[in-house]
Amino acid sequence: MSISDLTPHDLLAEAGIEDTPLRHQVVRLLSEADRPLAAPDILELVRREQSINKVSLYRILDLLVEHGLVRRLSSPAPPDRAFRYCLPGGGKPHHCHFYCTRCRKMECLDCTEAPAVLERLASGRGLVVMSSDIRLDGLCAECASKAGLEP
Template sequence: MCQHCNYVRSLKSSGLGYTPNRLKVLEAVGRNSAPASAQDLFAALRRTSRINRVTVYRILDLLVENGLVERLSGGGRTFFYGLAASEHHPWHAHFYCKICGSLVCLSPESLPVDDVALRGSLPGKIEGLQIRVDGVCQGCLRAAGGAASTPPAGAQG
């Protein structure tokens, strides 16, 4: 879990308010080093609590609506959930492997965004920004056996 985040305070200051279940779901999201699917989050929560699936999914929606969690789309119908950017969590892009369906965080420096320039160029208010880089991960490249000769990005799907 992230030591910098006070999840109780985040819930209260977001306007959503604190409940024990909301705290559990937010902690579960914050515990992962990469965004996790709703199914994975539910499976992890079920190991330690009796929370039901519908509650987990509904709370995830609330956390997204209130800006605490970001919902990232994978290639198909799967959505992934990660902590939204905040003072301790700089904005970053994600890499999606179209073979195994995993989504990993890229370092903030690898794909920097000039958000001041971006904000200045738009007439409205930006509430979220997602950049997903698609390709094939190292593990899948190795499994396919052609790591050196096949560039990971740009392949037609």
């Protein structure tokens, strides 16, 4: 069963986290998102349905990250140092992302080949890969087109 098959209640229970209305909503919003979201974006979305302050949101996000339910992703150096948050795709430990250095959007990538590549890299050194954090930086298709570049 993949993450997409589970409800926010199921995900919270599986992670050993009490299902409160705000936690439930944050997990639901992340599960519905088509890309990793920055905390200000999550805050705005939550506030459309119920009241929450920044401190409460960051505590919820920290709790979800601590329990391994949500991944916290960094973006490159200035001007955008905002963390983004997402649910690991389909429950797979190898989940990749692309960050556009121009428009600052981050998106999820299908990394079905990553485990085999990482295994080859690690096996020769006696390493066992439990998870990975792969982020590619560059220009998204829209920004590359505006810059007159081809992929």
